Amino acid sequence: MRKISTSNCKAGMIVGKAILHNGAAVLLEAGARLTASYINRLINLGITEIYIKDDVSKDIDIPDVIEEKTRLEAIELVKSTMEAYYHGDKLNSDKIIEVVIKIVNEILLIDDIIINLMDIKSCDNYTFLHSVNVCVLSIVTGVELKLSYDALKELGIGAILHDIGKVMIPPEILQKSSALTDEEYEVIKQHSLLGYNIIKTIPEISEASAMVALCHHERFDGKGYISGLKRNEIHIYSRIVAVADIFDALTSDRIYRKKISTIQAIDYLTVIAASSLDEEVLRCFAKIIPPFPVGTGIVLNNGEKGVVIGVNRNLPSRPVVRIVFSSDGNKKSSYNEINLAKETEYFIKSTAELTK
Known part of the structure; x- marks a missing residue:
């Protein structure tokens, strides 16, 4: 699961977490497949981000502290x-x-x-x-x-x-x-x-x-x-x-x-x-409160892009990240993971959406 802007959503994406509207009413359940009309509805309601499930975020669990x-x-x-x-x-x-x-x-x-x-x-x-x-x-x-x-x-x-x-x-x-x-x-x-x-x-x-x-x-x-x-x-x-x-x-x-x-x-x-x-x-x-929560898209100092998959409690600014895009902007055929707490030559330069 990872978070993306509704402006970057595309029809066919799978909702990762229930989307609420007007308090506690569930607008879309987790597992729902987005359509163009759903996306337009979300944007019109002022919902700027949602969680999705895709191959990039496979096996990424984002637990809440309460049920x-x-x-x-x-x-x-x-x-x-x-x-x-x-x-x-x-x-x-x-x-x-x-x-x-x-x-x-x-x-x-x-x-x-x-x-x-x-x-x-x-x-x-x-x-x-x-x-x-x-x-x-x-x-x-x-x-x-x-x-x-x-x-x-x-x-x-x-x-x-x-x-x-x-x-x-x-x-x-x-x-x-x-x-x-x-x-x-x-x-x-x-x-x-x-x-x-x-x-x-x-x-x-x-x-x-x-x-x-x-x-x-x-x-x-x-x-x-x-x-x-x-x-x-x-x-x-x-x-x-x-x-x-x-x-x-x-x-x-x-x-x-x-x-x-x-x-x-x-x-x-x-x-x-x-x-x-x-x-x-x-x-x-x-x-x-980790500065880079699980599911956040990031850019490393070497230009590679990835998503945060784990937080190091003692070094919260240096999480574990899954590298999805190489520095030349191409999506990798297989994703590698880097623990920034151990591989200190890398650091997070900025956050970014993993669209390309």
Whole structure:
């Protein structure tokens, strides 16, 4: 399995991972064969990438840290929760707690966690996928930080609900494709307080979890919002969610900008961490996010092109790659594999789609 742009898809390609639309609805199942009309539909829906199965990616497994069924359940729960609250219903705290416990338990079953970014995101399902992604990323970071089981649950509940306040923000502001005015930005900022006020009314959810909604935009230098808190004034849960929130936003297509690569996002976080983020949290976060995830197309310094088939945990920038195209651009009759951790004369020069 490997990831390619929908603009490079061709009729006859096999879908490698289920493609979601409008939250958790499955648009195309894994194993479906693409047609020209399917490809046009994906492009029109704003789905810019999909996973495919082909001879290049034969035997490449891209495991998720939670079961697909659990991820779909969580996405649907976030969607239904936000829609229900918008229409005046109460949050179903039992279901929220239940799905977070399931996510925590599945993550704790993994001995050596590496997250490959498995989601196929479009602008229409961003909010729901984002909430679940931030939850998963935050919990795995919490595991790296050696938080207790109960703390991981509190963290996960706060993370999955961190943007619940956005149901109270006018859609014309939330979905605006052009730059926000100062007044509109002030309205957007209120989602933190609005979310906190929603969550704190639920007795089954702790104050620490509710504070994630309130404080996930606070920054170490005091230049965040809403209260301008600094450093250890910000709860550890909010410091974790801040990193996960920024990372997932950067690596997602939005109405107003295109996403950036994993390695660019990590570089950005590293730069701003000196003043704005908890550096220890970011250090743990970076350990679980390989800069070149499995299934990524790459170009080596010698001009050969290939796909990442494995990650070296101790040297994540030097993965195992399958060479598909020689330096002259011709597809190889048989593919060889290089472990960049051992063959140090090679390094990844850039990422690239394996179209030619």
